[in-house]
Every structure is written in structure tokens, then in C-alpha cells.
Amino acid sequence: MENNAADGGDAVLDALTAAAGVAPGFHDIWGREYAASDETKCALLQALGYRVDTEDDRRAALEFANNRPWSRLIDPVVIIASEAGPPAVDIAVADGRDGLNWTIRTEDGSELHGQASRAALPVLDRRPDIPGRGAVTRYRLDLHATLPEGYHQLVIDDGGGPDGGAWGETTLIVAPPRCWTPQDTTGDARLWGVSCQLYSLMEDGDDGIGTFSHLKRFATDMARAGADTIGLNPLHSLYPVEPAAASPYSPSSRDFLNPMYIDIHAIPEAGAADLAQLPVVGADDLIDYDVVARRAWRGLEAVFAAFRRLHPEGGGSEREAAFKAFRDGGGEAGAELQARALHDFALFMAIQESKAGDDLSSMPWWAWGEAFAHPEAPGSRAFAETHAERVHFHQWCQFIADEQLGDAANAADAAGLRLGLYRDLAIGVGPASAAAWADPQALVRGVSVGAPPDLLNRKGQDWGLAPLDPLYLRETAFKPLIQGLRANMRHAGAIRIDHVMGLMHLYWIPAGRPADEGTYVSYPFEEMLRILALESRRHKAIVIGEDLGTVPEGFRDRMTAAGVLSYKVMPFERVGDGLFKRGTSYSPLSVCTFGTHDLPTVDGWWSGRDVAWRSHIGHHGSEEDRDADARSRSVDRQRLIDALVDAGVWPPDRAVDIETPEPMSQPLREAIHAFLARADSCLMVVQIEDALALVDQMNLPGTTVEHPNWRRRLPRAVSNLAEVPSVRGVLDTVASIRGRHGVGGENA
Incomplete structure (x- = not known):
């Protein structure tokens, strides 16, 4: 088209x-x-x-x-710039109204009051005939009040007129202009970290997937090696009834954790549970998620039974009280909403597994019938009562997962990880997700999110995710956005927003249509950006925007002004003739790295492993396309060497075979990371797969079963990773340039 x-x-x-x-x-x-x-x-x-x-x-x-x-007095949400002084709101008043009173209920529970006469208000516009309201005039109402940053409620009434009562209500969100940045945390613009896919971590003899205990060991060891942060794949809850649907970027809920990451044996009550009969998974190179899931659920059920025996409900034990507090929202801001969201999520999990049966076959929630169409449907309410303990089990799984993630974060901080964990927020959820069931109005059905033709797929991409309804976002004062940010900033010092352009617009594709037959739909960008800044500063979490692909003009400048770090991936950072950009041209407010989970590793890029994979699965239209890709990579290898020489990290007289390359040498691997470490980006990230000299990437976009996506285990035990020679060489190279900040290092 x-x-x-x-x-x-x-x-x-x-x-x-x-x-x-x-x-x-x-x-x-x-x-x-x-x-x-x-x-x-x-x-x-x-x-x-x-x-x-x-x-x-x-x-x-x-x-x-x-x-x-014009159809109501005031919009459902008004964003107030915190730097703009006393707030003002626009109101649309129908003729016949005059005096008005207003009350602001602040987030801390205090109240502010005022009143105004319509005749004294500045007129902005007028409409003579609005259905149901008649003539309506828009005014500017100044609220003579000083409001702190946060979420407040404004109620306007008619000043005791003949109708009496409330006239209009809105949420006032007072938000700052900029996010929390690395300089706010450390005052240092030369930070670095290491990223990993949590599921891929293992110890010798392990037969499952990586757990929060593995993360604890990995993070503390990397901190002692000098790292400032640990980057993670999304930790979102997936689909227990369909374990093979393992993409962390296609979650069932972005607000809750994947229980598969729980270390069952590290739960305090595990010693009182019978875990001897758990099935053996096997420690193959590739993860079998079906077997992993069966083992994990059996183990979690056994430990939950022990938890109930040791800490009966209402028994008054410290652990039981902690679990109840977690169910009740932890006493934090928005506790009631959190408690309700957790209950609905756990209820979805319980209903879904009951509908699936023993074979763990997938069944979308809309096939459950009207009685189970949402949390308040009659069948759902009845199920919650008759299966209350199973709902509590899934709430408890979240309690344990949150506890173990928090323990890993605290241990890493104690070891010297100055920025803490760096979590990843997926762009959306699937239509059959817990999130879609819990709040059906929030997501748009009949379309999916994707991308127009780009470097990763010349026919466009359909990610199969359901987009948030931009109108619903404003009607609910951005509740889904706020909940998602809070959930993923928890236990983290940084958050990476996948496809951050989604704050401005998303590419929607009608159901059943090719990916290149979609178009963009706008979102309330400036309002969402302000909320992002507010939550970022509240949590002291830096924000990294994954801004790869088709980026709107001026978008990166606006994100920089808001303090959001850009994402600089070295193979994509080129000048017009294809040469690699100098690292000194990278924006200081950015994170730089060689690749991502969707791209080849350093060694895979050098050897053309990704080109071979695309040829193997038929992504090349012809042999000519394949040969053109191979020639292009050969040219790029030379361009890479030229860039390293130009940066002073590779000797100009050291020959490298770029036509029929041997496996990448350790000196070249370290030189590439030295190039990135010298870049002006305030944060540089090493992928552990690159440091380990792995050839295959974790995910190959555009594939499902053709490539073992999200299934690869690391070949070395997590307790030995920091001492693997290739890893040690890369980490020492980066630390020597960026500075050693861990407990075990010295400042460079």
C-alpha cells in the first residue's frame, strides 16, 4: 500500500x-x-x-x-506544571450558573477552599448550543493555592444554588518538568552496568530457570567488580496455562511479577514443606518451560501449605501479618487500588487455571462466558468466595516474589550497586491477559500494536499486543500508566521503557490486516511525560527510553528536556555514509550498549550469525538478498575497525580479517567495550552475553518456533561469571575507563 x-x-x-x-x-x-x-x-x-x-x-x-x-464542567484530569506557580483550570459553564465554590483535597488529606463569581472569570471561548447543556462558556478559574507535587482532588459546586450539590470534579496532578537523572543519584556522569536475562542465569546442577537468588548473587558480584547497575529483562507475569509463551515483552500483567523467578528453596517456610518429589527439569542448554512451570507450581503449592500451617490466618505471627499487609496494599499511596488490583489479578490466575484443567491448555478469558467476563461478574464473584484460598495462594506468590526481588535489590545496594536494579517495562499486554480481563475498558480490542517497516522487518511488525485506550487513560486520570510505573519502579533505581515513542503515539494495526496497513494513534504525550517525571522523582528512579526504530521528529529533544535517557545501540549509531559515529557524539543524557535482546551479540554480529539465521529460516527473499546482507556485514566489519582505530582503542597497524572472519578475539571484544566506555553517555551497559563471547542472540524478531527465543541458558554458573576470563577482561576494561565504584574496586 x-x-x-x-x-x-x-x-x-x-x-x-x-x-x-x-x-x-x-x-x-x-x-x-x-x-x-x-x-x-x-x-x-x-x-x-x-x-x-x-x-x-x-x-x-x-x-x-x-x-x-464542552459536555462537562471540567476534564477528568488536569496536569499542573509544578514550576508554573498557583494552578488554574479551564471550566465549561452552562448558562444559568453563576457563583461557584471549590475545594481541593490534597494527597495528604488536608483541604483548601475558595469561591468565585462567573462574571469575574476570564472568558476563553463560547459555544451556543451543546446537546444537553445549551449555551456553554469556557472560563479560566485561578485556584489561589500552593499545591505540592502529587495527586489531588478538585471538587466544584454551585455555591448553594437551587440544585445544590457537587457540580464537577477532577484529579489535579502537580508534576515536575524533569525525571530523576543519574546526576541526581550520584553527581557522576560516568556510570556503567551489566545486563542479563534473568531466566538464563544458572548454577552448576540447576534444573530450572534463573531465580531472584541467582539475581542476588549476580548483582552482588557485578557490584564488587565495579558495576553501578544491573539491567534486567521485564519481570512481568506471563501465562501459567501456556508456559511456552515465554516472551517477557508479551506479558499477562505489567503490574505483577512472574512467580517462575521465585527460588522455592529460599522461602523461609520451605524447610517445612515436602519438596523431595518435585520433578526433575534437566539442565539442557535450552529451557523447557512446560516442565519448569509444572515443577514451580507444585513446589510453590507445597510451601504455601507449609506457610498456612506455620502461620494460620488470624494467628498473629509476624509472617502472617506481613502477608496480610501486602494483600492490603502495604499502606503505601494508592493502597486501596493496589489491594484491589492484586485481588483481581490473583482471581484471574485462579479462574484461568480452573478453566484450563490439567492439560494447561490456553483458553482466552472471553471464552469463559458472560458470568466470568470481568472481576465483578456474578460468576467471578462467586468463584472468589468458593475458591478464596486459591486466590490467596496467588496473592502469596506475589508476596514471595516481591520479597525475594527486594532482598536481591538490598543485597546489591549493600555491595555497592549505586543505581540499583534497572528494570524493563514492556510496551503493552496481550488481549487475553489478566490486565485486559481486570479492566476491559482500558484496552482496545480489534487492533494490535506493532511497527511500520523498519530495519528489523521490511514488512512491518505486529507484536500482538492490545493498546491502551487513550481516551480511557484520561477518563481514569491515567490510572493504568501510574500503576504500571509504580509497580516497575519498585525495588529499582532505573526503569527502561520499551518503545518509549508509545508515550506520543502507537502504531495500530486492524485485526487480520498486514502490518504495513496500520497507522499511528496519538496519546496525551505531554501529560504522560509529566506523570513519568513525577513518579520518577518520587521513586528516585532514572528513566531510559528505548527510542529505536522510527522516531518522530523532535521526539528525542523533548525526551532530553524531560530528563529521559536516550538509548544508543552502537550498530545503529551511524553518520550519513554508514560510518560509525564517534562515541564523543553520543548525547550525555543517554545509555550506550552494543546490542539488545533483539539483536546479535558482539560475537554474533562479527561472525554474521544473525545473517545466517535469517537465511536459515527464510527471512531473506532470495540468495541475492542473503549475499547482499553478507557483503554489507563485511563492509561494516571494516567500518567498525576504522571506528576503533579512530577512537584510539585499536592499533592502526594490527591486521584483522574482515572477509572470512575467525571467531572474535578477546582483544577486539575488549576494544569494542572500550569504545563504548569512552562514549559521552552518562551510562554504559555491558551485555553479559557479549562478555561471555556468546554467538547466538536471545531473541530473533519475527520468529516464534523457528528460533529458540527466550530459552537459552548461560553456559557458565552465575557464581563463576565474574571470573570467566572473557568476562573479567571486559569488566576490567570498562571499569578502568569508567571508574571502579564497587566495594571491591578502586577509583580509576
Whole structure:
């Protein structure tokens, strides 16, 4: 559909599309323009709740969209810039109203009051005939109050008029302009860390997947080697009834942890449980998630039974009280919402496994019937009562997972990890997810999120994720966003937001259509960015935006102004003629690394392992395409050597075979990391797979069963990783340039 014109030139449809935030088209990463077809526009508008079947439908929908801001006194949420002084809000007042009172209930429980006369307010605009309201005038209402950063409620009433009572209400979010940054944490702009895929960590003799205990050991050892942070894959809950659906970027919930990461034997009550009969998984190079899941659930059930025996409900033990406090939201901000969210998540888990049966077959929640369509449905409520203990079991799994993750974070901090753990937030959840069931209105059905044609897939990508409804976000004062940020900033000093352009817009694809037949839908970018800054500063967590792929013009500048770190991946950092950029050109407010979970490792890139994989699974259209990729990689190898020589980290007279490369040498591996360590980025990250000289990448985009995605174990025990010669060489190289900040090191 490249360069196609809009099918009908429908002016009403185009106006409705613009009012709804649906883009008329898009450009790909090479700058080629695509126009969205009328079919695509209509499909996305229908997904957003508009009727567009006929011309009359479209006109009515356009009138409704244009009148929405005038249909109520005040928007459901108002973002206030904390640096802007006393707040002001816009109100749309129907004729016949005059005096008004306002009350602000602040986050700390105090109240502020004021009143105003309509005649004294500045007029902004007027509409003569709004359905259901008549003539409406928009005014600016100054709230003569000093509000702290945070979440407050504004209630406006009519000043005791004949109708009496509340007139309008909104959430006031007072938010700062910038996120927490590394300089706020340390005052040092030369930090570094090591990333890993948690599931891949192992000890000799292990037969499961990596656990929070493995993370504790890995993080403390890396801290002692000088690292400032540990980067992790998303720790989100996945699908217990479908264990093979193991992508951490396609979660069931972003707000809760994956219980598979629990170290069963490290739970305090494990000694009182019968764990001798747990099935053996096997310690193959690749993880069998079906067997892992069966073992983990049996073990967790056995330990939960022991927990109940040792700490009966209402028994008054310290552990039972801690579990109850966790269920009740921990006494933190938004505790009631957290408690409800945890209950609904656990209820989903319990219902889902009961519907799946012993074979752990997948069944989407919409196939459960109307009685189980959401948490408040009759069948769901009845199930919660009759299976309360199973719901408590899944709540307890989250309690244990949170406890073990917190223990790993605390141990790493004590070992000298100055930025703490660096967690990853996926861009969305699947349509059959716990999140979609718990809040069906929050997610849009009939479309999926993806990307237009880019370097990773020339036909575009469909990630199979359900997008958040941008209107619902504002109607709920951004509750889903806030909950997700809080959950993933917990026990962390940094958070990486996958596909951070989603704060501005997401590429939506109508169900059943190819990935290149979508278009972008806008989100309330400035408001979401302010909330991100507020939560970042509250949690003292730096924010890293994964800004790879097709990035809107001016987007990176806006993110930099907001204190969000850009993501610099060395193979993508080029100048116009294909040469590698100098590291001194990298933005100081960025994190630099060689690759990601979706890209080849250092050794895999050098050897062309990714090119071979794409050829093997048929991603190359022809032998000519494959040969062109191989030649391009040969040219890039020479460009890489030139960049290393230019940076002074590789001798100009040291010959390297770029045509038929041998496996990468350790000196070259260290030189690449020296190049990155010298970059101006305030944070540099080493992938443990690169330091281990692994050839295969963890995930190959565009594949499912063709490539063993998310299944590879590291070949060395976590307790020995820091002493593996290739790892030691890379870590020492980086530490010598960036500085040793761990307990066991010296400042360079």
C-alpha cells in the first residue's frame, strides 16, 4: 500500500480521523510515505468506539468528538506544571450558573477552599448550543493555592444554588518538568552496568530457570567488580496455562511479577514443606518451560501449605501479618487500588487455571462466558468466595516474589550497586491477559500494536499486543500508566521503557490486516511525560527510553528536556555514509550498549550469525538478498575497525580479517567495550552475553518456533561469571575507563 491515496477523499472521515487522533498516514524508517486507507481509518475509529458505517454516522461521531470538551464542567484530569506557580483550570459553564465554590483535597488529606463569581472569570471561548447543556462558556478559574507535587482532588459546586450539590470534579496532578537523572543519584556522569536475562542465569546442577537468588548473587558480584547497575529483562507475569509463551515483552500483567523467578528453596517456610518429589527439569542448554512451570507450581503449592500451617490466618505471627499487609496494599499511596488490583489479578490466575484443567491448555478469558467476563461478574464473584484460598495462594506468590526481588535489590545496594536494579517495562499486554480481563475498558480490542517497516522487518511488525485506550487513560486520570510505573519502579533505581515513542503515539494495526496497513494513534504525550517525571522523582528512579526504530521528529529533544535517557545501540549509531559515529557524539543524557535482546551479540554480529539465521529460516527473499546482507556485514566489519582505530582503542597497524572472519578475539571484544566506555553517555551497559563471547542472540524478531527465543541458558554458573576470563577482561576494561565504584574496586 506504499504511497496509496486515501480511498474516497472523505472530508468528514478525515476530520473525524484528526479529531480522534488517528494519523492520516506515516513514514517508515527510510522516509517513504504511506497513506492510511479509508478501511484502516474506519477500523481504528470503530475500535475507539465511533460508528462510521454511513455518512450520517460519521457526521454524528464528528459532532460528538468536537462537543466532548464542552459536555462537562471540567476534564477528568488536569496536569499542573509544578514550576508554573498557583494552578488554574479551564471550566465549561452552562448558562444559568453563576457563583461557584471549590475545594481541593490534597494527597495528604488536608483541604483548601475558595469561591468565585462567573462574571469575574476570564472568558476563553463560547459555544451556543451543546446537546444537553445549551449555551456553554469556557472560563479560566485561578485556584489561589500552593499545591505540592502529587495527586489531588478538585471538587466544584454551585455555591448553594437551587440544585445544590457537587457540580464537577477532577484529579489535579502537580508534576515536575524533569525525571530523576543519574546526576541526581550520584553527581557522576560516568556510570556503567551489566545486563542479563534473568531466566538464563544458572548454577552448576540447576534444573530450572534463573531465580531472584541467582539475581542476588549476580548483582552482588557485578557490584564488587565495579558495576553501578544491573539491567534486567521485564519481570512481568506471563501465562501459567501456556508456559511456552515465554516472551517477557508479551506479558499477562505489567503490574505483577512472574512467580517462575521465585527460588522455592529460599522461602523461609520451605524447610517445612515436602519438596523431595518435585520433578526433575534437566539442565539442557535450552529451557523447557512446560516442565519448569509444572515443577514451580507444585513446589510453590507445597510451601504455601507449609506457610498456612506455620502461620494460620488470624494467628498473629509476624509472617502472617506481613502477608496480610501486602494483600492490603502495604499502606503505601494508592493502597486501596493496589489491594484491589492484586485481588483481581490473583482471581484471574485462579479462574484461568480452573478453566484450563490439567492439560494447561490456553483458553482466552472471553471464552469463559458472560458470568466470568470481568472481576465483578456474578460468576467471578462467586468463584472468589468458593475458591478464596486459591486466590490467596496467588496473592502469596506475589508476596514471595516481591520479597525475594527486594532482598536481591538490598543485597546489591549493600555491595555497592549505586543505581540499583534497572528494570524493563514492556510496551503493552496481550488481549487475553489478566490486565485486559481486570479492566476491559482500558484496552482496545480489534487492533494490535506493532511497527511500520523498519530495519528489523521490511514488512512491518505486529507484536500482538492490545493498546491502551487513550481516551480511557484520561477518563481514569491515567490510572493504568501510574500503576504500571509504580509497580516497575519498585525495588529499582532505573526503569527502561520499551518503545518509549508509545508515550506520543502507537502504531495500530486492524485485526487480520498486514502490518504495513496500520497507522499511528496519538496519546496525551505531554501529560504522560509529566506523570513519568513525577513518579520518577518520587521513586528516585532514572528513566531510559528505548527510542529505536522510527522516531518522530523532535521526539528525542523533548525526551532530553524531560530528563529521559536516550538509548544508543552502537550498530545503529551511524553518520550519513554508514560510518560509525564517534562515541564523543553520543548525547550525555543517554545509555550506550552494543546490542539488545533483539539483536546479535558482539560475537554474533562479527561472525554474521544473525545473517545466517535469517537465511536459515527464510527471512531473506532470495540468495541475492542473503549475499547482499553478507557483503554489507563485511563492509561494516571494516567500518567498525576504522571506528576503533579512530577512537584510539585499536592499533592502526594490527591486521584483522574482515572477509572470512575467525571467531572474535578477546582483544577486539575488549576494544569494542572500550569504545563504548569512552562514549559521552552518562551510562554504559555491558551485555553479559557479549562478555561471555556468546554467538547466538536471545531473541530473533519475527520468529516464534523457528528460533529458540527466550530459552537459552548461560553456559557458565552465575557464581563463576565474574571470573570467566572473557568476562573479567571486559569488566576490567570498562571499569578502568569508567571508574571502579564497587566495594571491591578502586577509583580509576
